[in-house]
Amino acid sequence: MSEEKFTKRILCIGAGYVGGPTMAMIAAKCPKYKVTVVDINEDKINAWKSDELPIYEPGLLEVVKQARGRNLFFSTELEKNIKESEIIFVSVNTPTKTFGEGAGKSADLQYWEKCARDIRGSAESDKIIVEKSTLPVKTAIAMERILSENDKGLHFDIVSNPEFLAEGTAIRDLENPDRVLIGSKETESGLKARESIVEIFANWIPRDRLITSNLMSAELSKLVANSFLAQRISSINSISALCEKVDADVSEVAFAIGKDSRIGNRFLNASVGFGGSCFKKDILNLVYLCETFGLYEVAAYWESVVKMNDYQQNRFVQTINSALFNTVTNKRIALFGFAFKANTSDTRESPAFYVTKKLMEEKAHVVISDPKALKNAKMDLKGFNDLIEYEEDPYKAAHKSHAIAVLTEWDLYRELDYEKIYKEMEKPAFIFDGRNILDHQKLFEIGFNVYPIGKPHLIHFKEV
Numbered sequence: 001m002s003e004e005k006f007t008k009r010i011l012c013i014g015a016g017y018v019g020g021p022t023m024a025m026i027a028a029k030c031p032k033y034k035v036t037v038v039d040i041n042e043d044k045i046n047a048w049k050s051d052e053l054p055i056y057e058p059g060l061l062e063v064v065k066q067a068r069g070r071n072l073f074f075s076t077e078l079e080k081n082i083k084e085s086e087i088i089f090v091s092v093n094t095p096t097k098t099f100g101e102g103a104g105k106s107a108d109l110q111y112w113e114k115c116a117r118d119i120r121g122s123a124e125s126d127k128i129i130v131e132k133s134t135l136p137v138k139t140a141i142a143m144e145r146i147l148s149e150n151d152k153g154l155h156f157d158i159v160s161n162p163e164f165l166a167e168g169t170a171i172r173d174l175e176n177p178d179r180v181l182i183g184s185k186e187t188e189s190g191l192k193a194r195e196s197i198v199e200i201f202a203n204w205i206p207r208d209r210l211i212t213s214n215l216m217s218a219e220l221s222k223l224v225a226n227s228f229l230a231q232r233i234s235s236i237n238s239i240s241a242l243c244e245k246v247d248a249d250v251s252e253v254a255f256a257i258g259k260d261s262r263i264g265n266r267f268l269n270a271s272v273g274f275g276g277s278c279f280k281k282d283i284l285n286l287v288y289l290c291e292t293f294g295l296y297e298v299a300a301y302w303e304s305v306v307k308m309n310d311y312q313q314n315r316f317v318q319t320i321n322s323a324l325f326n327t328v329t330n331k332r333i334a335l336f337g338f339a340f341k342a343n344t345s346d347t348r349e350s351p352a353f354y355v356t357k358k359l360m361e362e363k364a365h366v367v368i369s370d371p372k373a374l375k376n377a378k379m380d381l382k383g384f385n386d387l388i389e390y391e392e393d394p395y396k397a398a399h400k401s402h403a404i405a406v407l408t409e410w411d412l413y414r415e416l417d418y419e420k421i422y423k424e425m426e427k428p429a430f431i432f433d434g435r436n437i438l439d440h441q442k443l444f445e446i447g448f449n450v451y452p453i454g455k456p457h458l459i460h461f462k463e464v
Contacts, residue, residue: 006034006071010200011085013115015039015048015074017055017170017277017346018132018163019091024063025174027072029204036073036081048074056345056372059171082122087196089161090115091132094281102288109139116146123154128193131160137219137289157193159184160215162222167276168343179209183218223289226282227302232267233274234308240270240454241315250454251436270454272355272407272434273312275340277348280306313351316405317358319451320432323459324403328364332401332426335366336394337408337435339373347376351434352407360384369397371412395421403430409437422446428460 010026012019015037027035039045047054049068053061064072075081082088092111112133119129129147131140140158147156160183165173180201184194198210213221236254243250250270258265274280283306290299321328340350347353352368359366367389368377374390381388391397394413398404398421406413414437422429431443432451440450444458451457 006032008033008087008200009085010035010087010089011081012037012089012091012132013039013078013118014091014093014133015041015044015054016091016093017057017167018165019089020048020053020055021057021060021063021165021170021174022091022132022163023089024060024067024072025171026200027067027070028063030200031067031071033200034071034073035067036075036085038075038078038081040076040078042076045074045076056343057167057170058343063171078118079122082119083124085127086125087128087130087200088119089130089132094133104284109142112139112143113146116143119156120147120150123150123156124152126155126157128157128159128196130197131158131219132163137216137223140215140219155189157184157189158215159190159193159197160218161197162218164222164225167346168341175204177205177209179211180205181211181213181218181221183213183215186214223282223286226278227286227305229267230274230279230283230309231302231305233269233271233279234305234312236268236270237273237312237453238308240312243270243454244456247456248454249456253454270436271312271351271409272316272453273309273351275348275350275353276346280309280349313354314358316351316432316434316453317355320359320403320405320430321362323430323432323449323451323457328359328362328402330363330365331403332365332367333359334394334397334401334404335368336370336397336404336406336413337373337410338368338370338377339408339410342409342411345372345376347373347380350380350407352377353380355405355407355434356381356384356388360387365389367391367397367401369394370408371410373408395424399424400426402426403432405432405434406437407434409435413437418443418448419446422448 010033012023019037023035023037026033044054051061053064092115094109094112129143140160144158162181182194182197184190194212201210236250239253240250243253254268257263258268283302287299287303324331335352335356338347338350338352340346340348356366369391370377371392374392378385378390394416428449429447430449433440434453436452440452440458443450449459
């Protein structure tokens, strides 16, 4: 399609887990729009232009191929693309601050602010700016102030369009979302800008799923949604600890309470803990926001969700150490999975990272296996790389190991030949199922000592 036939020119700044897939879907569904994704990382952009995408997400490559070169483009030319676009999605990294005021809780907005200033410096016409990054409430006001301080007479409307994607199912979520939330100032120009974004998604999403709100409600909804989901995980994980003490089965408890229509059965699988780039970061953002407004009891309530997650991960490592006769020093321990969840290569805030570090502190011989995340695992653990083995083949990873710890719920790990694995392990052999995905009774009959989450341990000797 020739340049002049495009009816809209959309730019996304940031080619990560949110920006890349979102823009690929918009381009695939809206062939009359020109969609460009820019990033300062040339290697990442080159990967988006290849068949080896920089992120793994089921179905993503097919969607990218459908539009790439037709109306989907990847570039490092920021200034040129800012000038040419009418709508700019901002999807840059907003990690938790590690320094200064709010360290450990508030978002580090340095990349976001640089992006706002780049837009202001390069723009030559009015723009609609769409917040796609997860940001603290009232960030839109700050962005508007930065952009409005221009000497070109330009007008910028800020729209909040938070993402609610679940990694591993992002393409399905983009194609058939529960809802798309679009917030704006409720001024004449703000409402007009909001409708422009609604029109993009209305190309394939029913209008009744396109929810509109004011700016602050949209920004807050993202933090609250992730906090509520994480809260459910921490709630069932807290009960898993009690189940192990009283010989209850957390899966049976979760099934029973999940049948209550007021509660529902989603996010009630006990595990080693939640991970990912959003849950912890968004909860701590919410905590910091509440503290800023003097709502200390509210802040403490939400902070307890993170503390429970930390407790669950620590409890898992303590169980390994205790079961292996109170020492893991020089013992080979195979970790099955390093991604924070199945069907993604993302390792950010992965429980496996915490478990690995704690085991390394105890001088264990750790072997990490994962079908998609080994490259990221090596980067995350670069300080330990000479001391850790990385082995994609789980059979080789488990060879001569004292224990296996399942940390990611990949289907692959359900289907392994555990009789073969057992024969080649040191004895007694242990499995710690941090995701409760294996057949524990069958493993016990093979000869394993089995330690699930929130269920009675199946062991061949008396626990001390």
